[in-house]
Amino acid sequence: MLPIRYSKQIRHWAICLASVFLLGCDSSTQTDQSKLRIATTTSTRDSGLLDVLLPEFTKTYNYDLSVIAVGTGAALKLGQQGEVDVLIVHAPNAEAAFMKDKHGSQHSPFMKNSFVLLGHPDMAMNPQKLTVTQAMAKIADNRLRFVSRGDDSGTHKKELELWGLSASQPQTEAYTETGQGMGNTLMIANELKAFTLCDAGTYLQFKNKIDLRPVNTEGAELENRYSVITVQPEKNNYINQKAAREFYDFLNSKRAAALIRDFQVNGQTLFTPLNQ
Amino acid sequence: MEMILSGITEAIQLLVSGDALVFDAAWRSIWVSTTAVLIATILGISIGTLLARRRFLGRGLLVTLFRGLMGVPTVLIGLIGYALLARQGPLGTLELLYTPWGIVLGEVILAVPIITSLTHGGIKNLDRRIPETARMLGAGPVQRWKTYLSEARLPIILAILTAFARCFTELGIAMMVGGNLKFKTRTLSTSTTLETARGEFSRAVAMSLILLAIAICITVVIALVSREDES
Numbered sequence: 001m002l003p004i005r006y007s008k009q010i011r012h013w014a015i016c017l018a019s020v021f022l023l024g025c026d027s028s029t030q031t032d033q034s035k036l037r038i039a040t041t042t043s044t045r046d047s048g049l050l051d052v053l054l055p056e057f058t059k060t061y062n063y064d065l066s067v068i069a070v071g072t073g074a075a076l077k078l079g080q081q082g083e084v085d086v087l088i089v090h091a092p093n094a095e096a097a098f099m100k101d102k103h104g105s106q107h108s109p110f111m112k113n114s115f116v117l118l119g120h121p122d123m124a125m126n127p128q129k130l131t132v133t134q135a136m137a138k139i140a141d142n143r144l145r146f147v148s149r150g151d152d153s154g155t156h157k158k159e160l161e162l163w164g165l166s167a168s169q170p171q172t173e174a175y176t177e178t179g180q181g182m183g184n185t186l187m188i189a190n191e192l193k194a195f196t197l198c199d200a201g202t203y204l205q206f207k208n209k210i211d212l213r214p215v216n217t218e219g220a221e222l223e224n225r226y227s228v229i230t231v232q233p234e235k236n237n238y239i240n241q242k243a244a245r246e247f248y249d250f251l252n253s254k255r256a257a258a259l260i261r262d263f264q265v266n267g268q269t270l271f272t273p274l275n276q
Numbered sequence: 277m278e279m280i281l282s283g284i285t286e287a288i289q290l291l292v293s294g295d296a297l298v299f300d301a302a303w304r305s306i307w308v309s310t311t312a313v314l315i316a317t318i319l320g321i322s323i324g325t326l327l328a329r330r331r332f333l334g335r336g337l338l339v340t341l342f343r344g345l346m347g348v349p350t351v352l353i354g355l356i357g358y359a360l361l362a363r364q365g366p367l368g369t370l371e372l373l374y375t376p377w378g379i380v381l382g383e384v385i386l387a388v389p390i391i392t393s394l395t396h397g398g399i400k401n402l403d404r405r406i407p408e409t410a411r412m413l414g415a416g417p418v419q420r421w422k423t424y425l426s427e428a429r430l431p432i433i434l435a436i437l438t439a440f441a442r443c444f445t446e447l448g449i450a451m452m453v454g455g456n457l458k459f460k461t462r463t464l465s466t467s468t469t470l471e472t473a474r475g476e477f478s479r480a481v482a483m484s485l486i487l488l489a490i491a492i493c494i495t496v497v498i499a500l501v502s503r504e505d506e507s
Contacts, residue, residue: 046474066374068374068455081363083362183473183475184473187475206475236364236368238363
């Protein structure tokens with residue numbers, strides 16, 4: 001492979017490559033204020049909402065955006081470690097704790113939709129309306145199969161909260177944790193003909209691919225509130241507070257509210273802005 | 277089955293329509309793994325020859341270590357890479373987390389043990405008369421090294437191919453160190469995972485088929501280029 005006459009060129013290439021690599025390493029400086037790193041829940045990315053909001057933001061503010069889509073638990077961790085500048089999350093209790101521990105500097109709910117409890121039509125519960133906590137208690141008492149995200153995401157936190165409110169414990173043999181995102185979890189619940197908790201946005205996207213349908217429930221427990229949090233800038237030198245504030249203000253603006261309100265998937269509105 | 281068939285159709289459509297996401301991810305997969313394998317080749321061949329031809333204390337231990345590292349899981353490299361490159365980590369100042377260069381770094385770590393161990397094996401297996409003859413003919417150390425490489429070229433090419441196959445298709449490093457950022461660190465393998473999570477199954481099948489097609493093409497090209505050596 002290496003005829004002797006090429007070896008000199010190869011050595012030159014090696015040096016070139018090494019220097020390119022090293023240049024790549026320190027091309028960015030510590031106080032780079034042109035970048036904005038956003039940690040967001042997967043539902044906002046997967047629904048396509050960010051593809052509408054972000055271009056509008058960069059029209060005014062010329063930042064190099066990096067969007068890291070993870071579960072709410074992981075997003076809050078990234079904020080706590082100062083790896084990102086701003087967060088979009090949906091777990092009010094965990095957000096309150098995050099703010100109380102002084103990891104965030106500003107916090108504001110900016111849009112909402114709802115969770116839905118889904119079940120296979122074969123396993124339909126009583127047709128009369130139940131509250132969601134009654135439905136959850138019924139699932140636990142009758143040892144019906146339930147598939148959980150199990151990934152510390154906002155939806156998972158909500159599910160645990162609902163089990164708590166229903167004062168019941170799901171039976172271990174009927175309870176499966178996937179540790180995966182909402183889409184994968186929905187598909188697994190669908191295959192297993194199980195119940196699962198899902199955000200309304202992801203459900204609408206998967207509606208045509210699954211047999212699961214919403215269980216007839218009522219009550220305010222299923223509200224799903226999305227908030228934006230700017231990370232405490234004292235954590236390290238990298239945090240771009242100015243950009244984070246601008247993004248925070250943008251999401252709370254009338255312009256963003258209009259985009260959120262008009263955003264549709266398959267002809268259905270997914271989110272309701274909170275700042276009309 | 278229907279999913280795979282519609283995936284094939286979708287793959288062709290995506291390629292024909294010049295889908296920006298597909299081409300971006302494909303190009304990134306190619307350049308990230310190629311760069312990583314080039315760097316790892318330089319490192320691995322040097323270390324491999326050294327281990328095969330020089331005697332020093334702890335050599336046996338190093339050989340075992342590199343062989344052991346051939347099986348290192350990519351998720352572990354991803355995790356360690358994340359811990360090292362995070363802003364709070366020891367290499368945080370390099371700002372390589374969530375960049376393609378971060379993935380390159382992780383893939384170099386993945387590829388070096390493979391190339392080192394296979395190069396070491398190849399040179400170790402050379403006919404004993406080759407180094408003796410070279411030395412008798414008065415070849416200096418550099419010339420002897422070139423002789424070993426040219427005599428062991430087949431195992432070395434296989435080493436590079438193996439490393440490339442592993443880097444090009446890996447998911448753990450790209451996901452954890454790269455973060456699957458759209459138009460920044462998204463590769464064909466992270467795209468496949470993402471499209472599956474989104475329920476876009478035919479797109480996911482399409483992405484992985486494109487990954488497969490490119491992997492086969494590059495392997496075939498390398499094999500063709502080096503075919504003369506096998507005769």
